[in-house]
Amino acid sequence: MIEITTSSLAKVLNGKLIGPEKPLKGIFTFLNHAKPGDFVIRHWIDDKGVEIANKKGVSCIITQNPQEKAIEIAQKLEIPIIITPKIEIANAFALKWAVKNFAKDSLRVVVTGTNGKSTTTHMIYSILTEAGYNTYTNTDAQSEFNTLIDPVVANQLAEFEYVSGEKIQALVIEVSEVQGWLDKLMKDHAHLMTAAVDPNVLVITNVGLDHIGLVNSIEETFNEIYRSLEAISSKNESGKSHDNGTNNVYAVLNSDDQLLIEMGDLISKDKSVNVSFYGSSVNESLSQDVTLKTDGIYINEKIFLKMEELPFKSKHFIQNTMAAIGATLALNIDFEIIKHAVSSYKPLERRFTVLGTDPLIIDDFAHNPDGIIATIKSAAKMCKGVLYIVFAIRGSRGEAINRLNAEALVNGLEDVDYNLIVTSSAEAVDNLNTVKLVEKNIVLNTLTEHGFDYVFQENLYPALNYCIGSAGKIDTILLIGAQGMDPASKVLKKIVKDTN
The missing domain is CATH 3.90.190.20 (Mur ligase, C-terminal domain)
Structure with a gap:
């Protein structure tokens, strides 16, 4: 396990350390779940929270907003407390640290966009599980773990092997395209979390308005989502390969969304990112790996799944299906495995x-x-x-x-x-x-x-x-x-x- 110290952690979080310098040997987690030695991330914490952390044997507290007598009590109890200007930086670092420690050699996929993230993520998870990979995903029916504004996913990654008895071989992480806290935009959320996962494949489903107040125009949403593409692009400019040893990075984009076609044009200038599209056959001028025609889904102009073989035939479900196929094709998953996993797919609750x-x-x-x-x-x-x-x-x-x-x-x-x-x-x-x-x-x-x-x-x-x-x-x-x-x-x- 990669060890860190309170001072090195404070530095990487652009934070201020109050308390002793010491090595940290636990995991990133949240207060209610903390065990002796763990380091807790909380957006805010008061003196009662610090006292709870002390009883649990927490080795360090990371927060953006210490309240009441939190600092005074932490100093009295000799618990290091790191005050960071942006809690999202701490959560991104926790995610990155957990990936490197517990899923270093895994195949990794990030899914973002306004609609269809959960279904697409869950279907990719189902395909990779069908292919025999021990796969982790943060998507669930209630979308409780996909915000990434707390260290729940980092904690779950750390405990995966203990709970399942197997090492993580693949990750499929749903990333909110826009995120905020107390009605304030957490700028660059998609970029921070995508970079933390360091995916082989980034899927973007669409660009639309949802989080009004955090973003107030389609242009702002576009910029937030496009930053996720820049996250997989920038690290490759130096020729850096993935932790799992691969050099190729794929962006799988929905060609039925004109804004994603524009994103594809922009990011294709970086030759280290392989751009592939999925969508309906109306975009005849666009080269697509996965295409919907009247009789079914095609891969490179060859029929792959007939319409009657699809478990659901609603437009948005079919788009999510094509996204999942495109992502797993990029990971070189066997065609027959993909076909069987899709045709037998059982969706999340409340997805049509x-x-x-x-x-x-x-x-x-x-x-x-x-x-x-x-x-x-x-x-x-x-x-x-x-x-x-x-x-x-x-x-x-x-x-x-x-x-x-x-x-x-x-x-x-x-x-x-x-x-x-x-x-x-x-x-x-x-x-x-x-x-x-x-x-x-x-x-x-x-x-x-x-x-x-x-x-x-x-x-x-x-x-x-x-x-x-x-x-x-x-x-x-x-x-x-x-x-x-x-x-x-x-x-x-x-x-x-x-x-x-």
Whole structure:
């Protein structure tokens, strides 16, 4: 294990060391999980937190915001405390340190972009697992570990062998395209985390608006995402190879997004980055490794998977599938292994998940404009009757994103026979996801301004109960939204139980 000292760590974090110089022999972790010798990263810590760290035997505390008597207590207890100007630098270093110590020789993939990151990441994970690699991923159904603004992933990498009994052979890391803390942009998040992982392959799914307030234009989002490409480019200018011994670095980009075509043109000037595209066949002038045609997915103009062999046929799922195929092709995974893993793939929860068939009930995590429009259009194609939509407002995310989401509903439902139910899911969310009055008003007023009919229910249970009671057997029910719709499957089971 690569050992570090408190002074060397403070230097690399551009931080100030308060307390003794000492070697550090534990792992980077968070306070609740810390064991004797570990070094804890916390955005802020107070005197009570320092006392907890002392009882746990923590060897060092890294923080951006020491509060109350934290420094005084740390000095009294002789616990080194490093104050860093940006906590994201500490978390990026923790990730880099964990990769070097516990996954040095692994194949590594980073997935970023606005939509489809989790599904793409999980599918790549499934393919690599099918290929026999002991694979780690930070993606889960609730997207709890993909923010990388704390040391959870670094901790999980350090404990992987202990938990699984196997060394890490492959990493698939989902990186948020934009990240912030307390409504402030953590600039260059995608760059910092991509550089920390040092991937063989970087996948970018698309560029769209989501984190309004942190970024306020598509240009700002473009710049944040493009920095992830620069992360795999800059280190190769000196001819430096990967820790796993490979020299080739691949960028796998979605050609159905014009902004990613522009990114590909920009980064292709660096000859050390191999750019490959995936997308529909409309871009005939663009050389693509993975292409969607009417009868299926093609690789280098040869049919690879027929449409009937795909487990799901929605547009965004197929794009995620092509991204995963492109990434694993770049890693030289056997064609037959990729084909079998894709055709037998079981998706994450709330990724166009079918919860019922009579009527058809689809649950999807669509939570930003592009995702909402794509999901509605996919569901509408499957619908034989009326499309019933239960839409959860995004709580505590501001007026801007909720206005855009409401406008996306309007655009997605154009020329669709629909019945719309809007909910705040008031009884089903925590205080971090509570819908504020201004957020509810902006959604409902936007729908009204566009002449759209809707039913509003404050709570999720009556919203779903109304929908289930209204829809016929030939109709389709689409449940969309972020945290506000997460409990929907459990609520539906309760409705069925109450009905019976």
